[in-house]
Amino acid sequence: MCQQPDAPASDAVGAHMAPPPGKEPKLDAGNKHHDHYAQNLPRWRNALRNRLIPIVRWETPWLALLQDKVRSPALDSYFAYTANLGTHTFYMVFLPILFWCGYTSIGRATVFMLAAGVYGTGFLKDMLCLPRPLSPPLARISMSGSAALEYGFPSSHSANVVSVAFYAIYMLRQSAEQDNSSWNLGLQCFFYFFALSIVAGRLYCGMHGFLDVIVGSIMGALITAVQLVYGDWIDSWIFSGSCMDIFIATLVICVLVRVHPEPADDCPCYDDSVSFSGVVIGINLGAWHYAQTAYALKDAYPSSVPFDLQEMGLFKATLRILLGVVVIFVWRATMKPALFTILPPIFRLLEQARWNMPRAFFLNASRYKSIKPFDDDDNLIPPASELPHMLKNLAHPRKRSVSVGPQSAADAYETLAYRNRRRRESINSLDGGVPEDGLWSPSSPTLDPPNAEKGEPLLGTRLLPTPMASRVHSYEQMMGTGKVVQPDDDKNATTTTTPPHSDTDVAGDVYPPLSHTPTEEENEKREIFMKLTKPRVRYDVEVVTKLIVYTGIAYIAVAGNPLLFEWVGLGMASHV
Template structure:
């Protein structure tokens, strides 16, 4: 979003270091002298082009009314957050809450998703996907529905990793994910302690303390870093509890339905997935929430289809229960341990590589096939069109690099775990830090220091914003659905069956 902020801006780079630390760690902050405009974009910045009346014009009255109420709360809470930051901010706390925020991202949890299936923890992996996908979709839905900005900058100082600041603020997805995951894991710990008595009291209570610290750290960290207001986090926590509660109530019925409903499962799940994608709200600004929602709904679709197919074809009984080769019981020699870990590493390496190859090939093929197919269908039907997405009738070829990276991780991991920053030369020749919003330079080439960016905005040291527009294509939407669903099917069924056929087994013991 092209924006022009107040004329009185000052950008500071704070570099924390300790006499015992050899490497300096940059934590990037934005400071503005004063806020001259009442108009706010989704990041809580002053915005003369996207004024309040634009939101009132673009949004239906009921959405605009809800947004106005939340916005008034965000404005009040921004002053409170600013005073809180002045009182408690410390370099080490900045580091702690900045980097611990990655523990509340859906990308963090998705790292372990394939591994749960590679090693026979199917129920755990399926529950993880259901809870996480539900939280991400609901939070993304509400963000694009309400279009509420993040806390105001100024007076708040914002610390962020990755591109989360490009999304709207209400509600906090981090809070939703961390609370739902803490409760989800607590359910397994409690079952292991009370029902099966496989863990001791000390392990149980230690686990509970760790889960509480984890949830509190992530939720409070969103306030400390200036990424969310109190109302954002409160609603996020509420959603996390509701989603976990819904999963507990429905998991048995849903699992039985996947295992016994036969062809009704794919005939129901596929249309539901496509409807969830189609009816995701259209925001006023281009927001990355929609792409997260597509990815997780598609992963949930793939997990459900793989469970249905494994039961329907009898694969679960013949292959998914096989045990990895090696001695059973407690009498393991060093050679046995080395052999087992070598095989486990081989499973992880080959499994992740296969998922990468699938994503590259499927993406490339769909980008070739879908645009001409859409153009053919458009000659006879009015195809659904999403705001900010270019229809196939308006382009002939898709660029090589669009919404899906050619070398990916499970949910776009490479680009989300870096401190959001670039360096540019000041007038005095010194290197200064500016906050990066995933921008390329104006000539669409990598920046001078060799870093390459993809995205839409770059905030300069003088407080102005440059836009390098990122184009979205309608073919990308269906491409993501197919690619991510396929990745989930490979992780949940295809690869475990392959490991069993190779004699590597699935379950660790």
């Protein structure tokens, strides 16, 4: 779980360092300033962030209005369930099957597009550190415990699903001339619906804003275009047979991993980027190797695995898929603990020689003696022990978590920053001054605050006195309240943030006091951050471990398992 930084001592946020393993982390609330990002980001990155933050704040009440208008128990279940179809895990489970069933070109294209989407969105997320739309007023509906811990902009789900859907639609249209059937048209309609459903679900579930899904979708479409234009050239380069080409491709990916921006909070976006980088390295190495063997099809796409369902039979095909999955999980289960034992002494030597490349939020090897087992480090392929729980959740889609309130450090910082902004606006409104953060800030068409006649501070006069404007205004007042209601997942509890249809203040103390003593401010910050789940310690060896493990997983998927299938009698090379 990722909320508070574990920066090196030399870093500007040294006060946020993780404690030694075994000791309870101590919250230093005094360092949780509303201008946290101005202090911990380079000036140019913070300037970009300041240009986009007003958009996130502006769209939040409109998203809450949308959620309120259309939300129902049936849609909660549908969008929470289908969100799993846009996750990295879903694609990582089904991608190897494409390779084992002979769809090599589609499998490679999908891997490259997903890797580009995960890396590209993760790069922008960590560079800009933009929060998700505030909760409250939004309720966040999710079956994933890690999704809310990432930054919001742009949406990885949107980039993934649009790239895959557009590629599938393009391939279907290419084959429509030979297969001009209702099936072809039906599949095209399905992929359009699939993409729209996932993108709309991110808005409905309160996980993303309009800006997030629009930019994410545009990135997905551009990634598809690049794959269609340059994909064949990249594959011909990889399959050229030159070891130097493979080395250059691997080196480029490692450089991309290194130049990934360091965020201001402990966000897991980087972990996913590293994992998918390993996947790309692995499928290139594996495909290049398998293409050189006598088992690969010679008159087909390079490194294609021989497969014919009618000749092989359903039972044999299912058996080899199960065997391939088991081999992948065995590799993951054995290599991760082995690397956690082997790598720390090597990293300590590199650290002594000053050859290490420390990264914020990752504990240097000199600061720990051993790594305790943990299973919450992977958003791509979960440990085998988690599969029964995941299948149970998929079998019961209504078992979802509906959360209200800050869930991550980014949420908490934005809550504090929004509170501070409203206080300044209130003071400046009374004094006739101009707000300190005078950047462009779109305002919603709302009414004057309902309690203005009671002498409470005003946030500024708005126009368009309509019922919709009144509702949007009520959601504005809920922003920054930071009131956390976390239901018990085991009891399937749900929470609603739908305010009553009235002109009264529905969010409690929506106008924070204008004057705060330092003690009151620290208590306010402490109250918010103490409600967040404390992050686990993250170790420097995890980056290399993920690269090796996922390189191995991809290599096994495209080369190791196909060779194993032939050796155990589940292959078809001898029949081709």
